[in-house]
Amino acid sequence: MSKELKIILLILLGLFVVVQFIPSGMPENNSTNNFNFIANNNVPTDVANLLKSSCYDCHSQEVKFPWYSYIAPISWQVATDINVGREHLDFSNWEELSKRKKIKMLGEISDEVSIGEMPMRIYKIMHSEANLSEEQRNQFVNWADNLAEKIMED
Amino acid sequence: MKNARIITLSVFTLAIAFLMSFTIPEKETIATPEGDKFEIPSDIQDIFDKSCFGCHNTDTKNDKGKKKLMIDKLANLSKAKLVGKLDGIVEAVKENEMPPEKFLEKFPENKLTKEEAKKLMDWANNSAEELMK
Numbered sequence: 001m002s003k004e005l006k007i008i009l010l011i012l013l014g015l016f017v018v019v020q021f022i023p024s025g026m027p028e029n030n031s032t033n034n035f036n037f038i039a040n041n042n043v044p045t046d047v048a049n050l051l052k053s054s055c056y057d058c059h060s061q062e063v064k065f066p067w068y069s070y071i072a073p074i075s076w077q078v079a080t081d082i083n084v085g086r087e088h089l090d091f092s093n094w095e096e097l098s099k100r101k102k103i104k105m106l107g108e109i110s111d112e113v114s115i116g117e118m119p120m121r122i123y124k125i126m127h128s129e130a131n132l133s134e135e136q137r138n139q140f141v142n143w144a145d146n147l148a149e150k151i152m153e154d
Numbered sequence: 155m156k157n158a159r160i161i162t163l164s165v166f167t168l169a170i171a172f173l174m175s176f177t178i179p180e181k182e183t184i185a186t187p188e189g190d191k192f193e194i195p196s197d198i199q200d201i202f203d204k205s206c207f208g209c210h211n212t213d214t215k216n217d218k219g220k221k222k223l224m225i226d227k228l229a230n231l232s233k234a235k236l237v238g239k240l241d242g243i244v245e246a247v248k249e250n251e252m253p254p255e256k257f258l259e260k261f262p263e264n265k266l267t268k269e270e271a272k273k274l275m276d277w278a279n280n281s282a283e284e285l286m287k
Contacts, residue, residue: 099286100237100241100282100283100286101241103234103237103238103241104237104238104241104242106234106238107234107235107237107238107239107241107242108238108242111221111222115221145232145234145235148234148235148238149232149233149234151234152233152234152237152286
């Protein structure tokens, strides 16, 4: 190994160590989750499992942080994705939404899942279970549509 | 002889035109399952036509636009879906997400004026409110 290459590698290693000390702004889970979306809405087990495995890591206060979410610079991206995800939709705050907002969210959920925009591609790389089959996708979309109709009638 | 033919033809044409005026073209309103009718007022349709319809209709080549919203199919949606789409319109216009920047670079004349944007949002908002009743 040439001397220059060694120096470059050392600098990179140093940088890697240094960035670990920069706060990632990783959002925390709110453990006092009073609004259990799944229990409150009688979500069927299959769909509940899909929610937990494919949605909740960005759209709830019940995030399961993977090992790489502690390592910069990946942690920065994970933090951003969770923050943006929760801003759009946070199932842990579901019961605080108005009826109309709930219906809108379910419409969006149904659309995004049916056209394959959600779960996000980057998430599916590390979470193979979020690679929904056609059947799972349909099941999920039907559930969202039905719940929206039900809320509409209430 | 020739004159008589022209007169006959004119009378005939007029008669047909007269009869046709009774067949008022049916307005395109499709009843939602609940029996209410959803109609887009013409001034709102004009705004749609100017800035939205090109990408948000059944026959567009813009796949993404089509998947998110088909303006010509709004009346076919269930009440719940319709509320969602109307709220989506409000949000997209309010956040300046729609029409997209790239589209406006090409067609700056299709930008919504402030008044049009407000009119569109008010209409979508009120229609959604009405459906929720």
